[in-house]
Amino acid sequence: MAAKTLTIDGRLISAAEDQTVLQAAKDAGIQIPTLCHLEGLSDIGACRLCVVEVAGSNKLLPACVTRIAEGMQVRTDTERLRHYRRMVLELLFAERNHVCAVCVANGHCELQALALALGMDHVRFEYRFPKYSVDITHHSFGIDHNRCILCTRCVRVCWYIEGAGTKNVAGRGAECRIITDLNQSWGTSETCTSCGKCVQACPTGALFKRGSAVAEMERDRTRLEFIVNAREKKQWIV
Amino acid sequence: MDRLKIATAWMGGCSGCHMSFLDLDEWLFDLAAAVDVVYSPVIDVKVYPRGVDVCLIEGAVANEDNLELLLQIRERTRILVAFGDCAVTGNVTAMRNPLGNADPVLNRAYLRPEDLHPRLPAEPGILPALLPRVLPIQEAVPVDYYIPGCPPPAARIRAILQQLVAGQVPTQTGADLTYG
Numbered sequence: 001m002a003a004k005t006l007t008i009d010g011r012l013i014s015a016a017e018d019q020t021v022l023q024a025a026k027d028a029g030i031q032i033p034t035l036c037h038l039e040g041l042s043d044i045g046a047c048r049l050c051v052v053e054v055a056g057s058n059k060l061l062p063a064c065v066t067r068i069a070e071g072m073q074v075r076t077d078t079e080r081l082r083h084y085r086r087m088v089l090e091l092l093f094a095e096r097n098h099v100c101a102v103c104v105a106n107g108h109c110e111l112q113a114l115a116l117a118l119g120m121d122h123v124r125f126e127y128r129f130p131k132y133s134v135d136i137t138h139h140s141f142g143i144d145h146n147r148c149i150l151c152t153r154c155v156r157v158c159w160y161i162e163g164a165g166t167k168n169v170a171g172r173g174a175e176c177r178i179i180t181d182l183n184q185s186w187g188t189s190e191t192c193t194s195c196g197k198c199v200q201a202c203p204t205g206a207l208f209k210r211g212s213a214v215a216e217m218e219r220d221r222t223r224l225e226f227i228v229n230a231r232e233k234k235q236w237i238v
Numbered sequence: 239m240d241r242l243k244i245a246t247a248w249m250g251g252c253s254g255c256h257m258s259f260l261d262l263d264e265w266l267f268d269l270a271a272a273v274d275v276v277y278s279p280v281i282d283v284k285v286y287p288r289g290v291d292v293c294l295i296e297g298a299v300a301n302e303d304n305l306e307l308l309l310q311i312r313e314r315t316r317i318l319v320a321f322g323d324c325a326v327t328g329n330v331t332a333m334r335n336p337l338g339n340a341d342p343v344l345n346r347a348y349l350r351p352e353d354l355h356p357r358l359p360a361e362p363g364i365l366p367a368l369l370p371r372v373l374p375i376q377e378a379v380p381v382d383y384y385i386p387g388c389p390p391p392a393a394r395i396r397a398i399l400q401q402l403v404a405g406q407v408p409t410q411t412g413a414d415l416t417y418g
Contacts, residue, residue: 093327100418101323101330101388107418116415121384122326122376129328129335129371146336 006072015068022050022063025076032076033085033114035092036151037064038201042160047151048088049114052076060084086118094125095174096132097146098204104212105205111149112204130174137187140210141199143178148206150176154198166192178206242291242403244269245277246321247311249304250331250372251297255322256280258389259294262396272403288314292402294321294385294395298331299373303366312379317402321395323388323417325375330388332372340368383408386417 002017008025015024020043025032036047045062052063055073060081063074075081092098092111100106114120132145150169155178158167166189170179180186199207229235248256256279262269276290277283286307293315299305312318323329334343349356359365375381385398394414401408 097333097336099327099329099333102333103418112417115386115417116412119411119415121386121410121415122320122374122381124376126377127328127332127335127374129332131336131338 004068004070004072006068006070006074008074009076017068019068020064021052021054021061021066021068021072021074024068025063025074030076032063033117034064035110035114035149035203036153038153038157038203040161041153041156041201044152044156047092047149049085051081051084053078053081082118086120089114089118089120090123090125092149093120093123094127096128096130096148099146103147103205104208105147109205110203128174132177135180135186136210137185138189138192138194138210139187140194141186141196141207142210143186143207144205145177146206147204148178149204150178151203152178153201153203154178154207157197157201162193162195162197164191164193164195167198242273243276243287243289244273244399245275245286245290245293245311245315246279247277247286247293247295247297247307248279249295249297249308249325249375250300251322251324252330253279253296254389255294255296255324255387258322258387258392259395261392263392265396269399269403286310286314290315292317292319292399294319295325295375296321298324298328299369299375299378300331301366301368305369305373305378308375308378317382318375318379319398319402320375320381320384322390323386326384326386327417328372328374332374335371339370344368385410386415388418 003014004017005012005014007013008028008030011028013024013028015027022032022037032052033049035049037043037050043064045065048062050063051060053075054061098111100112103109134142134144136142152169155167155169159165166180168179169176170183171177181189181191186192199209246256246259275281276287293311295311295318299308320326324331334340337343344358348358383398385394387394397414398408398410
């Protein structure tokens with residue numbers, strides 16, 4: 001594979017010609033903030049947090065879906081980029097109901113982590129406080145649309161890694177949401193393999209394992225019964 | 239230079255931020271030596287005074303009293319600090335907002351079938367009415383600085399107070415901006 005040479009933040013970098021700006025920067029040890037990007041999944045440029053400046057273009061380009069070019073001059077950390085990245089982040093927080101303090105993902109959330117990485121001390125936009133539902137009809141997993149940022153990682157992992165095609169996107173604008181199959185409750189899905197990859201891929205607490213929220217822990221006391229039977233009756237049968 | 243006049247106020251929040259403030263333990267003696275605390279839930283002052291330098295506000299704007307006090311505080315205070323997640327984002331206090339107005343939570347709390355005499359609390363002039371929509375304080379008045387956290391750890395409160403007492407512009411970075 002041919003190599004191409006470009007500069008990122010003033011550093012001369014050589015990268016394989018089919019790489020994206022994000023990959024080339026990462027290989028060179030330059031961090032660009034991302035949210036919808038997940039290693040191993042195809043990129044779609046949905047979140048716009050990885051935008052970079054490329055000399056000769058007035059537009060900001062998403063690094064995850066911009067291919068490198070010979071002689072390209074890229075800047076990944078400028079006042080203008082910080083301005084827009086923070087705005088993107090604030091809009092994400094204002095769009096739905098993100099309540100870190102009572103979220104299952106508190107402390108393990110990429111959205112929360114970006115807030116501190118990008119210096120978001122508050123949200124300048126009016127919060128929308130929309131009304132969204134929670135679907136806990138699946139026996140193992142739940143989806144809380146209040147916490148969804150529509151990065152579509154769950155959709156991509158479901159279609160392209162698991163190959164199940166259960167998760168989809170429906171609606172436009174403020175109506176946009178993640179759906180199961182033909183917009184039905186998750187528990188009734190015949191395509192979901194219950195693999196849990198969507199839960200692992202989710203950057204926030206939108207997708208979660210059931211049993212991890214307050215008062216949801218259910219014990220399996222048959223395990224104790226098994227041990228007692230084994231010790232007292234010498235029966236090792238479940 | 240005159241001693242800095244500092245206040246704290248408690249609006250629609252759980253008082254956890256004030257608990258975290260009290261968690262500063264012996265440093266509070268240093269603070270008391272350097273500033274005058276002129277209004278706070280932890281001191282016995284009923285009326286918010288004029289000419290306050292810094293006020294830390296815990297909680298979101300949830301009822302009419304909160305809003306009235308907040309407007310008074312803004313008018314009488316040089317530097318206003320949103321203190322904790324409820325003040326900064328609305329947080330748990332604002333979780334009723336998606337329900338439309340205050341009625342669903344009032345009905346759920348006071349009009350339960352198992353109550354002997356279910357009635358909504360109504361004491362005009364004593365009990366402030368809930369606002370239809372809970373506001374983070376910057377949606378009601380201009381705010382100068384923000385301390386996120388639920389609650390903000392004591393060290394984070396101390397850092398910003400030290401900078402304010404020293405007359406510096408408070409800067410917060412990295413982990414100091416953790417919500418939740």
